[in-house]
Amino acid sequence: MARKFFGTDGIRGRTNKGVMTAEIAMRVGQAAGRHFMRGDHRHRVVIGKDTRLSGYMMESALVAGFTSVGMDVIMTGPLPTPAIALLTREMRADMGVMISASHNLYEDNGIKLFGPDGFKLSDEDELAIEAAIMGEQELAPAPQVGRARRIDDAQGRYIHAVKQSVSDETRxxxxxxxxxxxxxxxxxxxxxxxxxxxxxxxxxxxxxxxxxxxxxxxxxxxxxxxxxxxxxxxxxxxxxxxxxxxxxxxxxxxxxxxxxxxxxxxxxxxxxxxxxxxxxxxxxxxxxxxxxxxxxxxxxxxxxxxxxxxxxxxxxxxxxxxxxxxxxxxxxxxxxxxxxxxxxxxxxxxxxxxxxxxxxxxxMHLFDPVPQLLKNVRYEGGAPLENDNVKAVIAEAEAELEGRGRLVIRPSGTEPVIRVMAEGDDEAQVERVVDRICDAVRDAA
The missing domain is CATH 3.40.120.10 (Alpha-D-Glucose-1,6-Bisphosphate, subunit A, domain 3)
Structure with a gap:
């Protein structure tokens, strides 16, 4: 099924627009909370964030969503994404959430979800949560509403953990x-x-x-x-x-x-x-x-x-x-x-x-990279890669590069863009191939 919320890495978008509003964040908390409430124990979620301004808003909205369905919340404040994955496992939480748009500028934000094992969610879990986001939410009875608390030692726990990745004698x-x-x-x-x-x-x-x-x-x-x-x-x-x-x-x-x-x-x-x-x-x-x-x-x-x-x-x-x-x-x-x-x-x-x-x-320079070129073609709608002429041009390019390079063409998971990448030993050939495909995609779009 087509995805409305989840992209390549969680949910991401411009703050206060589209999928990245406080209302949607609250619904994500409710849907994800219900999805991971398995068993009769007291359920909990660990929430971390990066340093962007909208993190306060998104954190509050997610806390409201999770607590409204009966899940307790542990907030860490600014911490790396891998720290939230670590703490989710270490604290025996039912899931973890990182509020971040990764390498994007501050105007964007995102929501990354982790299961109780600290791994990012499968496609199946994301699809199930996506289907529930805009549905009617089953709220917890008043006595079962969740609690929220901040912890102060999360940074120290993470620093200790990452230092274990090198031997004790390493300085x-x-x-x-x-x-x-x-x-x-x-x-x-x-x-x-x-x-x-x-x-x-x-x-x-x-x-x-x-x-x-x-x-x-x-x-x-x-x-x-x-x-x-x-x-x-x-x-x-x-x-x-x-x-x-x-x-x-x-x-x-x-x-x-x-x-x-x-x-x-x-x-x-x-x-x-x-x-x-x-x-x-x-x-x-x-x-x-x-x-x-x-x-x-x-x-x-x-x-x-x-x-x-x-x-x-x-x-x-x-x-x-x-x-x-x-x-x-x-x-x-x-x-x-x-x-x-x-x-x-x-x-x-x-x-x-x-x-x-x-x-x-x-x-650290162990090999010489072969010439590689990546170009993006923005499109307004439709499916340019399904166009017969585009398919023919791609087939010609693959035949030209066979045994001498690679061709990768894919739609972006986060924006209406077709990414065209080619690489090979002949830099001029790589550039010709990429430009030819980009022109065909633009014509089709």
Whole structure:
């Protein structure tokens, strides 16, 4: 069935418009609360948020929704998405909620839901909740209305947990690290965790005011981090996004290291120590062909999933993999977290840097990416990919790239956009193919 609320990663939209209003948030709380009220125990939900202004409104609306159907609420305040997944399991909650629009600017917000196991919801759970959102809600009798409370030790619990991802003897005393927290959810916990392990930490993007999340800082705006790393003579720069579930690194020269390179490094080091399971890693269809070739050169495999870290996670669990992620910086280390965790991934990268004795630029550029081009085509309605001419152009492009590259064409899960990506050894060919398909999609739209 067509989805009205849920996209690739929860529910997301412009604040006070469409699906992202207080009324809808309250209904989401009611529908999701009822969906996870199984058994006769006192039910509870953990709610966290990032630092955007509308978080207060959305939090209050969700609390009203959950308590109105009889579920108790535990509020943590600003915390990374993976921290909410962790606390949901640790506190034996029936579900968890993260209020965040991830890497988007403050005008947007979103709602991410976790089941009692700390994993993001399946398609089946999302469809069931979606069907109930606009229906008549069964409210709790007055004596069974839920309670709400805030907890003060959530940050400390998370910092302790992420530090367990590196060995007890690992210390970062020799490192100078610039940490960019995007004025987002990890603005306190990420610098603290790295500092507690001994590094000299220079923190930027740690002064949220409600409207500056992801604004010129964070994993999607690297200029400030690159400049600071070079200015300070730092060993490495760490960039998180607004809810800190993704990581991008900058080496000591100010060069970007994306999620593909990070996954390659982590998987290779784990394989050397006999810790890698599944015989490789899981990435998405958007990861560079260079990563696939590198993994093959190491005797390891690359499995591909649909775009979205929850689809990566589903394939990881099905195939017994403990490393996976996305080129955009979601790195899932299943031994330590149930979702992408930028801080945990950063600690693993820093540990590898210390053990290797190499500079970041020497350690982390493990393969040369092949030329890759992604373009977006916006459309007003209809189904351009079902057009006969578009299908014919795509078929021609696939034949042209066969054996020499890849083609990925998909509609966005969050906006009316067709994403056209091609990659291959011939950069000019890649550009021609993408432009030809984009022109056909525009004509059809």
């Amino acid at each position: 970062f005393d020799s490192l100078k690290v610039v940490v960019d927290c995007a004025n987002g959810a990890a603005y306190q916990v990420a610098p603290s965790a790295i500092w507690e392990l001994g590094a000299e930490v220079i923190a930027i993007g740690v002064n949220p005011n409600g409207t500056n999340i992801n604004d010129g800082v964070g994993s999607t705006s690297l200029d400030a981090l690159k400049a600071k790393v070079v200015e300070e003579g730092a060993d490495i720069g760490i960039a998180l996004d607004g809810d800190a579930d993704r990581l991008i690194v900058v080496d000591e020269k100010g060069q970007t290291v994306d999620g593909d390179q990070l996954m390659a490094l982590i998987a290779t080091r784990m394989a050397e120590k006999g810790e890698l399971t599944g015989g490789g890693l899981v990435a998405t269809v958007m990861s560079n062909l260079g990563l696939e070739r590198y993994m093959e050169s190491q005797g390891l495999k690359l499995e591909r999933a649909k775009v979205g870290d929850r689809y990566v996670l589903e394939k990881m669990r099905a195939g017994g993999f403990n490393v996976g992620g996305e080129q955009s910086g979601h790195v899932i280390l299943l031994d330590y977290a149930t979702t992408g965790d930028g801080t945990t991934a950063a600690l693993r990268i820093l540990a590898s840097l210390v053990r290797s004795g190499k500079k970041a630029s020497e350690l």
